[in-house]
Amino acid sequence: MKASIYDVARYCGLSVVTVSRVLNNTGNVREKNRRKVLDAIEALDYRPHAAAQSLARGHTRIIGLMMTTLHDRFFETVVNEINRALARYGYFLALSVSSDVRSRETHDLMHEDRVDGLILLSLPEEDRYVAQLKKRSIPFVLIDNQRRDHMVPSVLTDNYYGGYEAAKHLLSLGHTRIAHVCGPEYFLSTRERKRGFLDALREGGLSPFAVVQGDYEIGFGYNTAKSWIRSGKLPTAVFAGDDYIAVGIVNALAEEGMRVPEAMSVIGYDDQYIASRLRPYLTTVRQPAENIGQSSVELLLKWIGAGSTASVTVEWKPELVIRESTAPLKA
Amino acid sequence: MKASIYDVARYCGLSVVTVSRVLNNTGNVREKNRRKVLDAIEALDYRPHAAAQSLARGHTRIIGLMMTTLHDRFFETVVNEINRALARYGYFLALSVSSDVRSRETHDLMHEDRVDGLILLSLPEEDRYVAQLKKRSIPFVLIDNQRRDHMVPSVLTDNYYGGYEAAKHLLSLGHTRIAHVCGPEYFLSTRERKRGFLDALREGGLSPFAVVQGDYEIGFGYNTAKSWIRSGKLPTAVFAGDDYIAVGIVNALAEEGMRVPEAMSVIGYDDQYIASRLRPYLTTVRQPAENIGQSSVELLLKWIGAGSTASVTVEWKPELVIRESTAPLKA
DNA sequence: TTGAAAGCGGTACCAT
DNA sequence: ATGGTACCGCTTTCAA
Numbered sequence: 014m015k016a017s018i019y020d021v022a023r024y025c026g027l028s029v030v031t032v033s034r035v036l037n038n039t040g041n042v043r044e045k046n047r048r049k050v051l052d053a054i055e056a057l058d059y060r061p062h063a064a065a066q067s068l069a070r071g072h073t074r075i076i077g078l079m080m081t082t083l084h085d086r087f088f089e090t091v092v093n094e095i096n097r098a099l100a101r102y103g104y105f106l107a108l109s110v111s112s113d114v115r116s117r118e119t120h121d122l123m124h125e126d127r128v129d130g131l132i133l134l135s136l137p138e139e140d141r142y143v144a145q146l147k148k149r150s151i152p153f154v155l156i157d158n159q160r161r162d163h164m165v166p167s168v169l170t171d172n173y174y175g176g177y178e179a180a181k182h183l184l185s186l187g188h189t190r191i192a193h194v195c196g197p198e199y200f201l202s203t204r205e206r207k208r209g210f211l212d213a214l215r216e217g218g219l220s221p222f223a224v225v226q227g228d229y230e231i232g233f234g235y236n237t238a239k240s241w242i243r244s245g246k247l248p249t250a251v252f253a254g255d256d257y258i259a260v261g262i263v264n265a266l267a268e269e270g271m272r273v274p275e276a277m278s279v280i281g282y283d284d285q286y287i288a289s290r291l292r293p294y295l296t297t298v299r300q301p302a303e304n305i306g307q308s309s310v311e312l313l314l315k316w317i318g319a320g321s322t323a324s325v326t327v328e329w330k331p332e333l334v335i336r337e338s339t340a341p342l343k344a
Numbered sequence: 345m346k347a348s349i350y351d352v353a354r355y356c357g358l359s360v361v362t363v364s365r366v367l368n369n370t371g372n373v374r375e376k377n378r379r380k381v382l383d384a385i386e387a388l389d390y391r392p393h394a395a396a397q398s399l400a401r402g403h404t405r406i407i408g409l410m411m412t413t414l415h416d417r418f419f420e421t422v423v424n425e426i427n428r429a430l431a432r433y434g435y436f437l438a439l440s441v442s443s444d445v446r447s448r449e450t451h452d453l454m455h456e457d458r459v460d461g462l463i464l465l466s467l468p469e470e471d472r473y474v475a476q477l478k479k480r481s482i483p484f485v486l487i488d489n490q491r492r493d494h495m496v497p498s499v500l501t502d503n504y505y506g507g508y509e510a511a512k513h514l515l516s517l518g519h520t521r522i523a524h525v526c527g528p529e530y531f532l533s534t535r536e537r538k539r540g541f542l543d544a545l546r547e548g549g550l551s552p553f554a555v556v557q558g559d560y561e562i563g564f565g566y567n568t569a570k571s572w573i574r575s576g577k578l579p580t581a582v583f584a585g586d587d588y589i590a591v592g593i594v595n596a597l598a599e600e601g602m603r604v605p606e607a608m609s610v611i612g613y614d615d616q617y618i619a620s621r622l623r624p625y626l627t628t629v630r631q632p633a634e635n636i637g638q639s640s641v642e643l644l645l646k647w648i649g650a651g652s653t654a655s656v657t658v659e660w661k662p663e664l665v666i667r668e669s670t671a672p673l674k675a
Numbered sequence: 676t677t678g679a680a681a682g683c684g685g686t687a688c689c690a691t
Numbered sequence: 692a693t694g695g696t697a698c699c700g701c702t703t704t705c706a707a
Contacts, residue, residue: 015456015457017683017685018685019684019685027693027694028693028694028695029684029685029686029694029695030686030687030693030694030695030696031692032694033685033686033687034692036685037686039686039687040687040692040693041693042692042693043692043693046692046693058535060455060457060690061684061685062399062457062683062684062685063398063404063455063457063458064395064396064398064399064404064457064685065395065399065684065685065686066684066685066686067394067395067398067699068393068396068399068683068684068685068686068698068699068700069687069698069699070682070685070686070699071687071699073394075394075438083420083423083424084417086415089414089415092414092441093441096440096441096442097442100440100442105438105458106438106440106452107406107436107437107438107439107688108423108427108437108439109427109431109436109437110423110424110427111428111431113429122436124391124394125346126346126391126393126394126395126700127436128686129393164704191690227414230621231618231621231622232621235623239704257621260618260622261622264617264622264623265623268623269600271433276568286415287562287618290561290563290588290592291591291592291595292566292595292596292599293676314679347701348700348701349700349701350700350701358677358678359677359678359679360678360700360701360702361677361678361679361702361703362677362678362701363701364701364703365676365677367701368702370702371676371677372676372677373676373677374676374677377676377677392700392701393699393700393701395699395700395701396683396699396700396701396702397700397701397702398683399683399684399685399699399700399701399702400682400683400700400701400703401683401701401702402683402702528693607691
């Protein structure tokens with residue numbers, strides 16, 4: 014049987030209160046007694062009962078994380094960083110991965126007493142949750158939220174800036190026939206990247222070679238490039254909505270014996286694993302996932318600690334990473 | 345303030361015992377009273393306090409999962425499946441990702457009262473934990489464990505079989521100059537796959553063209569292939585230790601204008617995301633991640649439920665997935 | 676069928 | 692500096 018705080022108290026001939034005190038470093042305890050308690054704890058291999066502490070203290074030191082998929086380098090990194098940051102503050106991570114927004118487990122995490130707070134990582138239909146969370150007054154933070162108008166604590170990256178920088182880079186290389194192959198319209202990030210892209214081109218006095226919309230999938234990039242090739246009309250540079258699309262484009266060109274960046278410059282987004290592993294290494298726009306994960310934890314814990322609902326928004330700038338897949342336009 | 349079971353009892357004019365009974369579907373409650381309770385719960389938006397339940401019941405309905413990285417399709421899928429299976433049984437998932445075996449958060453999950461059980465997903469130095477877990481008598485299951493000799497409940501795949509099947513496939517295609525580019529020796533899986541590969545070749549009266557050892561990385565496959573090309577001595581087929589190595593090989597060949605499978609057959613392992621997305625689609629060996637995740641949960645919950653330590657081992661057979669990257673040897 | 680009361684293992688207020 | 696005790700919210704005997 015596991016030792017309780019009473020066992021410890023009995024063992025060292027002191028009261029549970031004193032034991033509790035040394036456990037929590039609170040109040041004054043005579044050094045001699047402190048040692049006795051510590052020894053007793055050691056001898057009995059005692060560790061406080063989490064549920065009992067939660068019940069007495071009114072909080073769990075558990076933070077919930079809700080997300081839809083783990084298959085994304087950016088998400089993985091964020092999760093990792095959240096995990097690390099929480100551990101540093103002595104919190105635990107409860108994870109709920111569910112692509113089905115309405116599924117049961119997702120909601121179960123939202124009990125106010127299960128978790129001290131919640132992080133919502135790029136959740137579609139985030140409004141569904143925000144309303145509930147507010148009603149139950151559970152502290153929460155949104156990462157990469159879809160709407161920017163509601164007043165909720167959130168951490169996001171400037172996708173407009175990312176798209177803008179990507180286009181600028183291509184323009185600075187002398188390209189004029191530039192296409193954008195982007196993801197689904199319903200993502201705010203998609204729309205923002207596109208808007209940045211378009212603005213940059215406009216400033217350069219250009220209009221896009223094409224703007225094609227589809228999924229964030231290798232296959233979509235592949236098919237798009239193939240259809241360009243079939244039509245015989247190719248851009249000289251393309252801004253892909255993410256690295257997977259970019260890789261798909263490179264893949265299709267390679268099959269036709271066309272090299273990147275010689276035949277076409279390609280820039281991706283997200284700096285996924287393969288972006289820096291597969292030749293040609295991809296020029297891409299990296300989101301500072303580490304900072305994002307950390308900010309979200311700090312924001313959340315600040316809320317929990319202060320009880321303040323001060324709706325702060327932290328925005329990070331993405332970073333252009335220039336590698337092999339973009340090059341100056343050949344005259 | 346959140347409603348407690350006392351509020352509910354008061355609201356419906358019954359005792360907390362009765363409320364508890366309808367909550368847990370235990371004991372007999374008059375249908376009329378049952379309705380009253382249900383209505384009160386509804387009216388007060390009551391949900392039981394998790395910590396209080398845990399304290400009273402002696403368990404948490406939380407299962408911990410310890411792993412070292414999320415960046416792996418196989419792991420992701422397993423995590424997803426565990427998450428789903430757990431939810432189905434009304435359990436929650438506490439995740440700890442940590443590549444540092446000695447890190448603090450990893451150990452914190454091992455408190456017997458934090459979690460009802462633990463799943464260790466392909467953890468190096470698993471012995472460290474197993475000893476602790478046994479000592480504290482926390483139920484646990486190992487997935488993809490590194491040692492097969494100790495008597496612990498575990499779920500694994502037959503890597504020997506996978507390596508054997510991969511080699512057989514290549515042999516059946518008429519290849520005789522077959523190489524194996526494998527991962528680090530310290531993984532049991534690496535050794536088993538290699539053993540299966542070697543045995544199959546031996547049965548075919550062949551010895552390998554080469555066995556090269558390195559990391560499970562695209563770059564390793566790439567470099568290996570490049571060095572073959574430089575030396576001018578190439579195998580006609582290669583069994584890569586995993587898909588990343590395989591993709592690296594394909595990538596290197598492509599750069600030299602050599603096509604897969606025409607110039608060389610390549611078979612991977614794990615059926616990672618890119619295996620079925622990047623042309624040529626990879627022939628590979630898939631581990632049934634879904635089944636594995638599910639088995640681990642079932643094994644663990646059975647242990648928890650029965651209190652039995654019956655050390656069961658579940659072994660799954662991997663499956664050969666034939667796609668585009670392997671072809672008959674041209675005469 | 677129902678309820679009073681005793682835990683479960685801590686924390687914290689209030690005396691001493 | 693230390694300890695008695697009420698309490699956190701729920702489950703579980705045991706009687707009625």
